[in-house]
Amino acid sequence: MSTTGRKRKGATPPEDSGVPSKKPRAAKSAKGKKGTQPDAPVWPEYFNSALNTVLAFCSSRKNFAITFPVVRASVEAMLHEPLELAKVAELKALLPEIVKFAYTPRIELRIHSDHQPGSSRRERSPDYSAFRTASASSSLVNDEDEDEHVLVLDFIDNSRGKKPGDTGLAYALPPALTPAATKKLVERRNNRFVQAVNELLKATPESEDPVTLLQSAAREHIPVHPGLKDSAPGASQADVKVKYRQIPEPEHRPSIEEVIADVEQQDWYQEQIQYRRIFEARQGQLATLEPPLSDTISQALRDSRKITSLYTHQVSAINALARHKHVIVSTSTASGKSVIYQVPFLQFLEADPDSTAIFVYPTKALAQDQRAALEQLLYSCPGLNHVKVSTYDGDTPQELRAGIRDTSSVIFTNFDMLHASILPHEDQWRRFLKNLKLVAIDELHYYSGIFGSHVARVMRRLRRVCAAVGNRRARFVSCSATISKPRQHMQNISGIEESKIEAVTEDGAPAGRKDFLVWNPPLKDPMDHSLGRLHSMTEATRLMRFLMARGVRVILFCKIRKSCELAMKTLRQELSADGRHDILERVMSYRGGYSQEDRRRIEREAFSGNLLGIVATNALELGVDIGVLDAVIMLGFPIGGLASFRQQTGRAGRRARDALSILVADALPVDQHYVNHPEELFDRATDELMIDLESKIILEAHLQCAAHEMPITAEDEVYFGGSMVEICEAKLTKDKEGWYHTHPRYLPYPSKHVSIRGAEEEKYSVVDVTRIGKPGGTAHILEEIELSRALFEIYEGAVFIHQGLTFLVQEVSHDSKMAKLVRSDVNWITEPRDFTNVDAIQTTRIREIKGSPHRAFYGRIELFTLVYGYFKLRNKAIIDAVDLDTPAWQRETTGLWLDVPKPVLQMMYDHGINPAEAIHAACHAFLNRFALAADLRTECKVPEKEYKASASQRKRPARLIFYEPSGKTGGVAVKAFDHVNDILRDAHDRVESCDCDEGCTACVVSSSCKEGNVVSSKVGALIVLKALLGQPIDVDLLEEGLEENQAIYDTVVEATSVRLAEGVEVERSM
């Protein structure tokens, strides 16, 4: 694979640096034009008089989002002459980045909705019938107003966030400008205007008149009322728009190289591409099978898949299976991995028609996809077209299950079914298990952490049961994305020794050329760094629209459900404003929470090629076949880290086609780390996938299940390892012959006591009641969401977004777990005001920290979450704050904690080191060194609280605390506690030796930090870790951590001791 890298780091000055840009934008538009004049060209009178005056008057309006008629009235009163639309359009043409001049739906200008319980202070309507009457009244139904638009004239530099606003996390109240500030604002706009005019003059060829040029350009910027848009003559459309009015068919789309060149020509392109890497096209490598396939299988492959030859990795894998090896194939996405287990299965069937197989997938959708593919193959295979293929999952009706057991040759299932339904009834599955020839596990990388550790035990139970019914021949084959130690992972999951596993990692599939870009949003105004950068969301949706208009099929990956919906909402607005309904109707969002039917429908639409764009969360990261995609845009670095990043990148591009992948960086530390070290995105190894085979909690759970499948003897150690007997002696029941049986406490169905994915959460129904009270109107369920999300997403007055459409939450019933929503176009979003306290309530274990006077604690932890209100936000500015009275959510779990000694806390305050930053960073440093961190949480520090302009009432103890999300069992906290010494030391060494400046993903930054790592101090973390390890703290270190001019409020107070359970003794450390 040949790669070329070209790094553009430093092409734009760092954010808010105040360094003037070396390269004004005019340089580009003037390219190729002759007569570059010295600075300050002579101005035609027109710019001084007519335009500048208009600007001066317009821009002194300080309200945000003001309608044009209002501006016009006041400007005309002062100017004593009419204010023409054309003049304003000229300003827009000159300053496109900072002037907004467009029709906007009237509804978007409202701050309050008539039917908003929080703001209208209307009585709640707990009674459904009362609600029905209310919703029938006209004030609640806004369908009629939806089309009403008003002309808005606005300046985007109006509402400015305060530091750390560049993180996108802080909010600023609408600016109440002092006269001096207004003066400054007008001055700034004026400077910008002067600059733009100079640029225009420079770029104008001598033969032309700049005024005429501007006036003709301005025609494009005269807003057209949306109601008239369709009938308006196309004359005002730019050539580019006309060219792409017709979306090209996929096969006629421009090449990615052309598309990138095109991007660089756009007037909005401002050197956002910070890094570009090209992966050249790769030829397929073919090989032949020894012995060759039978004629019938060859024919089936040809007829159903057009496959006439196999790639090297397919051949190596199939050959290895033929040699009685178990196989793991770890290659890129879309390399034809399913052939690797489908073909051998056909071979087994040809040799023995009674052969059976189990194909396991992490999700139902994947299983469905693959089942259809296998059926097609079997159907084309003479002699095998009667073979019965079945799905066996949680949705399989009870009455069909016996038939499947008795007659199917292959089942498509998941580990949940193996654990809870198949293995417990091994007597009924005996025919199937005796004849089992092949177990195929797709997407093996999906199984890691606690879930993977449970799966590893289920696999051992399966192998044990097969052996007990006399079947020791079954072969195991796994496919996985590219992972760092595939053979070892396969061994961990299956329990099969490494020497019997063949790892195939050489990818023989052909691949098209792929371009990869790191895209850093540009400064809002290159002349004014204080405005910060454009929002990554705006950049990502603009890129997406640009690509879709050129027939490039795109998936936009968002980190969380909320940003997925916001992106969809933004696309909706932008595409409607552009009049591109032809594109809009071909874009959909896709995420967790949508109903199964909705998801299947969107997948089908995507697969059929109807969709040009999908906005998705990582729910689409796994291989559900959604057809060929040309481009991937990642809105921010994925929470799942490098492995996720590579999975998502792999979603675009197949075989013969070129493809594009773009990481649009957020302003968060993790993203900026990769902006500065883009090569790591491809060159750094992903973390090893962790399976915990030491957890006695998990092992005991599965021994209880296994003993019920068939009693356990000492010989079963080959499956369950050395600690098996000890656990059996302690926790199971032993009979006279020495067999171990399930403890009665677990009977009659031990698997019901063991949840391998964590407890299922209670769900809230989100019901759209908009149509209630209208003719033929009924309520319908939009989504079902888990309690842990519901709390933050559905409170009364919340704006809930579904497919990019906004709904207002009318009423929430915590008793019936239901929220009623009304469809309503609003242009604000809501953000809950909430906090979660993570409090240690009882210590049950204490462990010595080696070489230190301090201790680590383990015990019961209480989680207390309160949503006490919400903000209404527009463009990240708070437009309203509403209080709520919702019940608190309390639950209990287990965890470990470490207290920062009081003198060290004081020392930090004395030296101007923010303890909240230090503790938060130390928590992440600890988790970064703990292999099972994905199943552990910490109390993340919230920037809005820590950097609030006034002292917070909510003080938190100076404590590093880690806990298991409630409902998940597996003893991860115990494991962290048992290894606390090693982890602490490891974290300390890593932070101390890391050569980054302010923290990176190797030391204190976590890609899964809920609060974006904003409250973070690398030096502070080191001080805390040193203190816990009992090491001296150097004065130099303290001085290094000093942050000038930063007020620190005492949000952190000394940790007080936690109630001790009886008989707890300090455990020594080795």
Ligand SMILES: [Zn+2]
């Ligand atoms: Zn670092």
Ligand SMILES: [Zn+2]
């Ligand atoms: Zn955090």
